Amino acid sequence: MTLIDGKALADKMAIALKVKVDDLKNFGVTPGLIVILVGENPASQVYVRNKERRATAAGFNSEVIRLAEETTETDLLALIAELNADGKWHGILVQLPLPNHISEEKVLLAIDPDKDVDGFHPTNMGRLWSGNPVMIPSTPAGIMVMLDEYGVDLEGKTALVIGRSNIVGKPMAQMLLDKNATVTIAHSRTKNLSELAKQADILVVAIGRGNFVTADFVKKGAVVIDVGMNRDENGKLIGDVKFDEVEPLASLITPVPGGVGPMTITMLMEQTYEAAKRTLTKN
Numbered sequence: 001m002t003l004i005d006g007k008a009l010a011d012k013m014a015i016a017l018k019v020k021v022d023d024l025k026n027f028g029v030t031p032g033l034i035v036i037l038v039g040e041n042p043a044s045q046v047y048v049r050n051k052e053r054r055a056t057a058a059g060f061n062s063e064v065i066r067l068a069e070e071t072t073e074t075d076l077l078a079l080i081a082e083l084n085a086d087g088k089w090h091g092i093l094v095q096l097p098l099p100n101h102i103s104e105e106k107v108l109l110a111i112d113p114d115k116d117v118d119g120f121h122p123t124n125m126g127r128l129w130s131g132n133p134v135m136i137p138s139t140p141a142g143i144m145v146m147l148d149e150y151g152v153d154l155e156g157k158t159a160l161v162i163g164r165s166n167i168v169g170k171p172m173a174q175m176l177l178d179k180n181a182t183v184t185i186a187h188s189r190t191k192n193l194s195e196l197a198k199q200a201d202i203l204v205v206a207i208g209r210g211n212f213v214t215a216d217f218v219k220k221g222a223v224v225i226d227v228g229m230n231r232d233e234n235g236k237l238i239g240d241v242k243f244d245e246v247e248p249l250a251s252l253i254t255p256v257p258g259g260v261g262p263m264t265i266t267m268l269m270e271q272t273y274e275a276a277k278r279t280l281t282k283n
């Protein structure tokens with residue numbers, strides 16, 4: 001078994017990114033990433049903290065706007081319109097989930113697709129599915145970089161993605177398909193999930209249930225990617241995969257923490273950098 005060290009790869013890419021950002025600054029452009037956080041979701045707090053740290057280290061302009069849980073949809077949409085028009089910001093990220101009284105769909109639609117560094121706007125989702133990606137969701141994008149870095153050849157391999165969210169499962173499936181894997185998407189209504197999973201060369205798990213995937217889901221030699229971020233009864237961060245049990249079977253496996261999470265943030269930074277760079281050639 002080899003561990004896929006997402007943290008080490010993220011650190012390596014951060015050094016290269018700093019160099020690219022310094023170069024862009026010579027052209028008078030500093031990448032700017034602004035994050036909007038509505039309410040007090042504790043999981044979001046961790047993510048936002050890590051993001052702030054990485055953005056500052058890369059030399060970005062970076063800001064987090066923390067809004068009260070009671071913020072109205074109208075006020076949030078007005079803020080997004082303001083940020084869309086502000087040239088300082090190349091990336092706008094609205095942390096999900098949002099409070100129930102705010103429509104996620106309306107909010108994601110309001111973000112200028114050119115600043116949608118999450119790649120969640122329908123325009124960007126459509127571009128991805130039609131084979132002309134511009135802004136792509138960071139989590140699956142980071143997974144693709146990890147697979148490439150560890151020499152995983154996807155062509156003709158069978159891949160099972162467990163989870164079909166717009167932010168992880170669906171875009172993940174499309175990216176694997178684009179690399180010529182034969183892709184299956186499983187979800188909560190899938191029958192005989194463990195038997196299906198046992199056939200996969202590549203298994204990506206994004207369901208949000210701690211230690212759900214046990215040894216009987218995994219074929220010997222499979223590549224196992226654990227996207228899950230869950231807290232156990234002691235508040236410890238655990239993945240969707242029962243690591244100790246699955247690790248001896250896998251040829252490659254990501255840990256939690258230190259696997260997919262750090263690369264998600266890295267890809268967000270990379271996309272903000274790319275969006276900033278594109279402003280040089282626009283107009």
Ligand SMILES: NC(=O)C1=CN([C@@H]2O[C@H](COP(=O)(O)OP(=O)(O)OC[C@H]3O[C@@H](n4cnc5c(N)ncnc54)[C@H](OP(=O)(O)O)[C@@H]3O)[C@@H](O)[C@H]2O)C=CC1
Pocket residue numbers: 139162163164165166167168169186187188189190193206207208209227228229230260261264
């Ligand atoms: N490390 C990172 O960078 C990131 C980590 N995450 C983490 O990844 C996990 C998934 O996130 P996200 O995609 O947003 O989650 P969602 O809750 O949006 O989606 C979960 C998916 O898992 C499926 N599912 C739930 N239970 C089962 C089950 N028992 N068997 C099979 N499928 C099941 C659901 O099926 P159905 O559609 O039928 O309901 C759904 O498609 C979470 O733990 C989240 O915290 C998320 C984003 C980034």
Ligand SMILES: Nc1nc(=O)c2c([nH]1)NC[C@@H]1CN(c3ccc(C(=O)N[C@@H](CCC(=O)O)C(=O)O)cc3)C=[N+]21
Pocket residue numbers: 044046047050093094095096097118138139229237256257258259260261262264265
């Ligand atoms: N608009 C939006 N975009 C997102 O990309 C988005 C979101 N909303 N909402 C929540 C999920 C979750 N997510 C994480 C990313 C990185 C870590 C991360 O850095 N994890 C580290 C450290 C975790 C820790 O130390 O607690 C690790 O896994 O090693 C965690 C979680 C992004 N998401």
